Amino acid sequence: MSAKNEILGRIREALREPAPVPGHHGDHGKAQLHASAEFSQWLPAVGEDLASQLDLFAKNSADLKTEFHLLASREEFAPRLRELAQQNNWKRVATHSGALTDMAVPAIGLPTLKTDAGYEVNAMEQCDAGITECDALVAQTGSILITSRSAGGRALSVLPPHHVVLVTRAQMVPDLAAAYVVVREKHGDKFPSFISFITGPSRTGDIERILVLGAHGPKRLTVFCC
Amino acid sequence: MNTPVEQFREDATRVAADEQHRRLIQGALGKYYVARDRQVGRFQDWQSARQAAAETKWEAVNHLDQHLVSFAEKLEARGGKVFWANNSAEARDYILKICREKKARCIVKSKAMTAEEIHLNAALEKDGYEVVESDLGEYIVQLRKEAPYHFVFPAMHLSRGDIRELFDREIGNVKSDNPEDLTMVARRVLRKKYCEADIGISGANFAIAETGMISITENEGNARLTTSLPRVHIAVMGIEKVLPRLEDLALFLPMLGTAGAGQAITCYNSMIGGPRQPGECDGPEEFHVVLLDNHRTRLLADPEQRDALHCIRCGACLNVCPIFKNIGGHSYGTTYQGPIGSVITPHFRGLQDWKHLSNASSLCGACTSACPVKIDIHHHLLHNRRNAATQKPRWWEKLAYKIAAGVLNWPEFYAFATAVGRVMQKFHPLVKGSVLDPARAWTKTRELPQVAPQSFRDYWRARERKP
Numbered sequence: 001m002s003a004k005n006e007i008l009g010r011i012r013e014a015l016r017e018p019a020p021v022p023g024h025h026g027d028h029g030k031a032q033l034h035a036s037a038e039f040s041q042w043l044p045a046v047g048e049d050l051a052s053q054l055d056l057f058a059k060n061s062a063d064l065k066t067e068f069h070l071l072a073s074r075e076e077f078a079p080r081l082r083e084l085a086q087q088n089n090w091k092r093v094a095t096h097s098g099a100l101t102d103m104a105v106p107a108i109g110l111p112t113l114k115t116d117a118g119y120e121v122n123a124m125e126q127c128d129a130g131i132t133e134c135d136a137l138v139a140q141t142g143s144i145l146i147t148s149r150s151a152g153g154r155a156l157s158v159l160p161p162h163h164v165v166l167v168t169r170a171q172m173v174p175d176l177a178a179a180y181v182v183v184r185e186k187h188g189d190k191f192p193s194f195i196s197f198i199t200g201p202s203r204t205g206d207i208e209r210i211l212v213l214g215a216h217g218p219k220r221l222t223v224f225c226c
Numbered sequence: 227m228n229t230p231v232e233q234f235r236e237d238a239t240r241v242a243a244d245e246q247h248r249r250l251i252q253g254a255l256g257k258y259y260v261a262r263d264r265q266v267g268r269f270q271d272w273q274s275a276r277q278a279a280a281e282t283k284w285e286a287v288n289h290l291d292q293h294l295v296s297f298a299e300k301l302e303a304r305g306g307k308v309f310w311a312n313n314s315a316e317a318r319d320y321i322l323k324i325c326r327e328k329k330a331r332c333i334v335k336s337k338a339m340t341a342e343e344i345h346l347n348a349a350l351e352k353d354g355y356e357v358v359e360s361d362l363g364e365y366i367v368q369l370r371k372e373a374p375y376h377f378v379f380p381a382m383h384l385s386r387g388d389i390r391e392l393f394d395r396e397i398g399n400v401k402s403d404n405p406e407d408l409t410m411v412a413r414r415v416l417r418k419k420y421c422e423a424d425i426g427i428s429g430a431n432f433a434i435a436e437t438g439m440i441s442i443t444e445n446e447g448n449a450r451l452t453t454s455l456p457r458v459h460i461a462v463m464g465i466e467k468v469l470p471r472l473e474d475l476a477l478f479l480p481m482l483g484t485a486g487a488g489q490a491i492t493c494y495n496s497m498i499g500g501p502r503q504p505g506e507c508d509g510p511e512e513f514h515v516v517l518l519d520n521h522r523t524r525l526l527a528d529p530e531q532r533d534a535l536h537c538i539r540c541g542a543c544l545n546v547c548p549i550f551k552n553i554g555g556h557s558y559g560t561t562y563q564g565p566i567g568s569v570i571t572p573h574f575r576g577l578q579d580w581k582h583l584s585n586a587s588s589l590c591g592a593c594t595s596a597c598p599v600k601i602d603i604h605h606h607l608l609h610n611r612r613n614a615a616t617q618k619p620r621w622w623e624k625l626a627y628k629i630a631a632g633v634l635n636w637p638e639f640y641a642f643a644t645a646v647g648r649v650m651q652k653f654h655p656l657v658k659g660s661v662l663d664p665a666r667a668w669t670k671t672r673e674l675p676q677v678a679p680q681s682f683r684d685y686w687r688a689r690e691r692k693p
Binding site: 002003004006007008010011012013014015017018019020021022023031032033034036038039041042043044045060096115116117118119121122125140141142143148149152153154155158159175176177179180189191192193194195196197198199200201202203204205206207208209210212214215216217218 | 250253254257258268269270271272274275277278280281282284285287288289290291294295298304310311312316360361362363366379380381382384385386389405406408409410413416417420421437439445446447448450451453454455465470471472473474475476477479480487490491492493494495496497498499500501502503505506507508509513517519523526527529530532533536599600601602
């Protein structure tokens, strides 16, 4: 008999006797799988309109040390990116093809590694910044939703020391449940192999619980939102 | 070789008297309490969220067979490989086989308590592989050749000075003890490893039955690098980690971050549903998930304590436990420390050898009220005590209770015994704490309660006699 059948057999044997449902003081009660629409009444509050969600995202970003910039239009992406490149003395950057990145990244005028057709890991490691798009911004938590398809693969948003995200206001969603809806609408059940919520620059508190940014991932996270 | 209980007594006594340990733990946990309370306060209804999370885990664990089958089917359909392991040895052998087949040289690991549980590093190193822990705290304890102190904060017991000294000795030329500088030292060393490694090994915080994904929660980015760059990714997880639906994470990720570290959500929460898919530019060619039983089904077969399998390993019960704070994580001698470790270890490794952990509790219930999935932890400690005594009664314990019951049921003798006690306690200071003291186990570190100068019965009788 295979280990799979042995384990499943033991599980089925074990489950023949029912267990009490939590919170019912020993009486069996009934467990309920709550619809994700219900979560929002318990989780931290989020406003309904875009303006309050942008405000909340900005406030969360400040707490998380994400550099969040609201731009007036997409024409501002290129100059703001150029400015950031000059201030930080970038020598080379990495990015992927996309409506927003194609518009803005060439304007920096630096050697650019593109991940679309595969790349050399050591070459990406040499880049000063990774510039990506994303699938959604999550107001409730200040998170950025990326997938291996929307953000140029798995490593582009974590290997270079500075991650820059280009995003539009229309991509704001109130909470994580809404972010999953975005993924499902885009991909049906053909999910990308990698989906991630990025919430601030990489951090650790492993030494005396003192916050240090840039543990293994990016030290800085900049979001340009138009 | 000490038995677990002897080792526990020895270590607990030593650590409880260690003032540097006390200072470090209180400093670290003080910051945790402030952050956690702030995040819990941002929830509109933390208690209802706990109840919903508890019910979701109840559903997952009480239909575990269906969820695991669905998880495996979905993942296999996308090119992932699922290996079912009855025990540690099967899990280790499978991972070693992959390493041999891939002719691996360097293996990079992100934090996985299941890997600690099956002693994976020792097995890999014995076969000549270089294994590097990439989580900063795990890297530190790996260099010190010791076990994690706390399953969420592995190096909580060390000061920046200890870590500077360690890095200076093991890596070389580390002069500053600033936490930022120390973190950057580790960052530089580990960066090279991610790029070189052939195999990345991780754990999993959740497995999604509906979509066949694992979810990994972290702050540093080391798990993302470990699961992105090497050619092969192996995830080791306990069978109880399933959640029914992808959307359940919308509740569990904020709760895990809040209860575990006082963060609204941790920095990176990544869902991985297979190896690199067609049209993707990176990610491993192979993705293996090892589903580990290792006696979890034994705990599952106990309906009274089955909810201990709801645990999401946030560590909140350790952080609030007065015993943990005094004796520290290493004294437990287990992979999973603190109250939840005391509950589950006897099921995993034998009740009689590990029952002492269930006695190391003040039964204050802080663990139960901190648990985000409402596991009845402190009652399970009582259940373990009862089960241990039923399974293997001790004659002298039974006799002692029989005598006590006799005395309490015989009022005249009880009054006489108290009167004797009242006299004898005057002489107690002469022997207190010494080998002649009959109450030595208690009085070594504590005061014995005094017998009242007048019993209530005497007081009442005297009061009635007054006009």
